Amino acid sequence: MKKHNFSAGPSILPQEVLKQASEAVIDFNGLGLSLVEISHRSKDFIAVMDNAQALVKELLEVPEGYSVLFLQGGASTEFLMAPYNLLTEGGKAAYVDTGAWSSKAIKEAKNFGETIVVASSKDKGYSYIPKGYDIPNDVDYIHFTSNNTIFGTQLKEFPGGNALKVVDMSSDIFSRKIDVSQFDVIYAGAQKNMGPSGTTLVIVKDAIFGTSGRTIPSMLDYAVHAKAGSMFNTPPVFPVYVSMLTLEWLKEKGGIDAIEKINNEKAALLYNEIDSNPSFVGFAAKEDRSNMNVTFTLADESKKEKFDALAAEAGISGINGHRSVGGYRASIYNAMPIESIQVLVNAMQEVNK
Amino acid sequence: MKKHNFSAGPSILPQEVLKQASEAVIDFNGLGLSLVEISHRSKDFIAVMDNAQALVKELLEVPEGYSVLFLQGGASTEFLMAPYNLLTEGGKAAYVDTGAWSSKAIKEAKNFGETIVVASSKDKGYSYIPKGYDIPNDVDYIHFTSNNTIFGTQLKEFPGGNALKVVDMSSDIFSRKIDVSQFDVIYAGAQKNMGPSGTTLVIVKDAIFGTSGRTIPSMLDYAVHAKAGSMFNTPPVFPVYVSMLTLEWLKEKGGIDAIEKINNEKAALLYNEIDSNPSFVGFAAKEDRSNMNVTFTLADESKKEKFDALAAEAGISGINGHRSVGGYRASIYNAMPIESIQVLVNAMQEVNK
Numbered sequence: 001m002k003k004h005n006f007s008a009g010p011s012i013l014p015q016e017v018l019k020q021a022s023e024a025v026i027d028f029n030g031l032g033l034s035l036v037e038i039s040h041r042s043k044d045f046i047a048v049m050d051n052a053q054a055l056v057k058e059l060l061e062v063p064e065g066y067s068v069l070f071l072q073g074g075a076s077t078e079f080l081m082a083p084y085n086l087l088t089e090g091g092k093a094a095y096v097d098t099g100a101w102s103s104k105a106i107k108e109a110k111n112f113g114e115t116i117v118v119a120s121s122k123d124k125g126y127s128y129i130p131k132g133y134d135i136p137n138d139v140d141y142i143h144f145t146s147n148n149t150i151f152g153t154q155l156k157e158f159p160g161g162n163a164l165k166v167v168d169m170s171s172d173i174f175s176r177k178i179d180v181s182q183f184d185v186i187y188a189g190a191q192k193n194m195g196p197s198g199t200t201l202v203i204v205k206d207a208i209f210g211t212s213g214r215t216i217p218s219m220l221d222y223a224v225h226a227k228a229g230s231m232f233n234t235p236p237v238f239p240v241y242v243s244m245l246t247l248e249w250l251k252e253k254g255g256i257d258a259i260e261k262i263n264n265e266k267a268a269l270l271y272n273e274i275d276s277n278p279s280f281v282g283f284a285a286k287e288d289r290s291n292m293n294v295t296f297t298l299a300d301e302s303k304k305e306k307f308d309a310l311a312a313e314a315g316i317s318g319i320n321g322h323r324s325v326g327g328y329r330a331s332i333y334n335a336m337p338i339e340s341i342q343v344l345v346n347a348m349q350e351v352n353k
Numbered sequence: 354m355k356k357h358n359f360s361a362g363p364s365i366l367p368q369e370v371l372k373q374a375s376e377a378v379i380d381f382n383g384l385g386l387s388l389v390e391i392s393h394r395s396k397d398f399i400a401v402m403d404n405a406q407a408l409v410k411e412l413l414e415v416p417e418g419y420s421v422l423f424l425q426g427g428a429s430t431e432f433l434m435a436p437y438n439l440l441t442e443g444g445k446a447a448y449v450d451t452g453a454w455s456s457k458a459i460k461e462a463k464n465f466g467e468t469i470v471v472a473s474s475k476d477k478g479y480s481y482i483p484k485g486y487d488i489p490n491d492v493d494y495i496h497f498t499s500n501n502t503i504f505g506t507q508l509k510e511f512p513g514g515n516a517l518k519v520v521d522m523s524s525d526i527f528s529r530k531i532d533v534s535q536f537d538v539i540y541a542g543a544q545k546n547m548g549p550s551g552t553t554l555v556i557v558k559d560a561i562f563g564t565s566g567r568t569i570p571s572m573l574d575y576a577v578h579a580k581a582g583s584m585f586n587t588p589p590v591f592p593v594y595v596s597m598l599t600l601e602w603l604k605e606k607g608g609i610d611a612i613e614k615i616n617n618e619k620a621a622l623l624y625n626e627i628d629s630n631p632s633f634v635g636f637a638a639k640e641d642r643s644n645m646n647v648t649f650t651l652a653d654e655s656k657k658e659k660f661d662a663l664a665a666e667a668g669i670s671g672i673n674g675h676r677s678v679g680g681y682r683a684s685i686y687n688a689m690p691i692e693s694i695q696v697l698v699n700a701m702q703e704v705n706k
Contacts, residue, residue: 013390077426
């Protein structure tokens with residue numbers, strides 16, 4: 001039976017990417033050797049790393065003066081690298097708290113100095129995105145989470161102002177057009193729209209190197225990785241390769257403009273069903289709804305057994321909501337075809353029959 | 354043509370492991386989904402992580418009171434995690450400097466406090482292992498590099514004493530019997546004997562948690578990862594899975610005792626050729642020779658073109674020495690069959706014809 005994979009991450013990747021990745025594990029580039037058993041300093045792997053970086057620059061129109069890094073440790077490691085690299089001794093960091101991942105980032109920043117929360121949607125269970133807040137003039141940087149996987153909310157606009165801007169785009173990078181020049185550090189765990197788990201994309205403005213004035217351990221220093229072209233130490237070869245393949249796939253699909261249009265259509269199909277189907281209620285505030293993670297609950301919990309059975313029969317996988325929200329979460333990343341969303345919509349309609 | 358992969362790392366993995374890994378990228382456990390697109394919290398992946406940890410414990414006879422972690426960031430990240438977790442404010446760390454990787458570890462420790470080098474073989478280009486040195490009583494820990502990939506030397510014994518002991522076993526873990534109870538932290542990048550690049554094995558004595566007294570960022574805190582069973586954040590799914598497969602392969606081969614015997618035979622075959630063939634000279638001191646990385650040079654550089662051609666014709670790959678040593682380096686990790694070493698020996702003999 002065909003599976004429809006709505007997993008929140010690690011999550012669906014394009015079939016053609018998985019096929020190529022599977023082949024490379026046996027024989028890479030016709031070398032007679034596996035991708036994962038060659039030197040990362042070989043010309044074949046250096047070409048992978050170079051191509052992955054070039055694709056990020058091309059797809060996101062990264063301006064001059066930024067470095068594209070493929071690191072390890074996930075967004076959780078960036079939670080500490082951001083303050084290590086940007087927060088001065090005695091300085092102040094500002095955070096917008098839009099959910100569990102923002103809260104974790106705030107917790108780590110506090111180890112490095114004063115960390116203020118300039119806006120939070122915790123009062124309403126993170127069901128909306130705060131707006132209209134002020135960013136103090138004396139902060140070293142302000143940090144955002146662009147998309148909140150658990151709650152299904154997404155920042156549609158980012159505030160201006162002079163503070164350095166750091167954004168965790170783990171769950172919506174490459175899904176929509178962004179203006180990289182608005183930001184000083186963009187980071188994203190690969191395992192949503194970019195590839196398998198095990199690598200973290202960081203796009204960092206070279207001008208911020210040395211900002212914190214701290215002595216930074218080499219592996220936590222953006223400048224060290226930028227200087228070494230992400231090859232300061234052995235990179236995570238397979239995750240970087242699969243990310244490269246996924247970015248090639250995205251380029252062939254027409255790039256960010258094309259995928260954003262498709263993502264809008266996919267999200268509209270599902271949100272329209274939620275809004276028109278009396279059995280379901282959306283979780284997030286309408287104007288802040290995520291195009292990546294669609295959160296909803298049953299209006300009548302007694303229908304849970306029926307809906308779960310219908311979903312399972314249809315081959316739908318990974319739609320259980322996070323334990324802190326409950327209900328359902330359909331993650332509809334780039335690689336998710338609209339046909340799979342239609343299958344989910346059909347199951348939602350069946351509940352009423 | 355069959356390739357004989359002597360790469361120093363990422364390096365050769367068993368063919369049956371690569372085949373299984375390749376299949377799992379398409380369909381894992383018959384789920385109809387790829388290994389890399391399912392949730393790391395799914396029961397299928399939790400079983401992988403549990404099994405990988407159990408295999409480490411079984412193969413290395415890890416005693417009670419130790420945690421087995423699969424982290425990210427390579428040995429280079431452990432260079433800073435070791436002092437962060439063990440070096441007290443105002444305390445002192447001791448290092449044995451046996452080569453490039455020790456030196457890098459020392460450099461990172463210096464960011465955290467006084468770091469003394471109690472012994473070094475730098476005076477002779479790291480061609481031997483220092484012995485008979487004293488470990489001061491007032492150090493927080495002493496750090497060793499068990500095998501020096503670049504220079505082809507290996508610690509055959511570790512000194513006793515009361516200091517906490519930290520060892521980088523990146524390039525010889527699982528190749529020989531070790532007494533885990535001798536150590537407080539053992540770490541190893543996967544990409545030699547355990548799997549592909551992208552995960553780091555850490556075996557840590559639970560009693561050392563909190564030793565440094567420092568406020569440690571979550572991702573750098575051994576205690577945090579131990580408490581979360583290596584699932585504090587999204588683990589590097591593919592590298593952990595392939596490591597599990599490789600450890601299963603090792604268990605089927607008969608475990609550490611069996612592989613150590615084979616490794617001794619493999620190394621003896623190659624070192625005997627180096628010692629008996631007038632065209633070649635070994636680099637490392639005989640008593641300190643590594644069973645994993647065999648370093649040698651030509652006695653007569655004019656034979657280089659001939660030997661390189663013979664090696665290439667035989668399908669030998671990855672034997673160029675590191676730029677800091679020159680000559681040749683044959684890495685003969687667990688997955689390297691003795692037949693491939695015989696092919697290399699044959700090419701070495703052909704040089705004289």
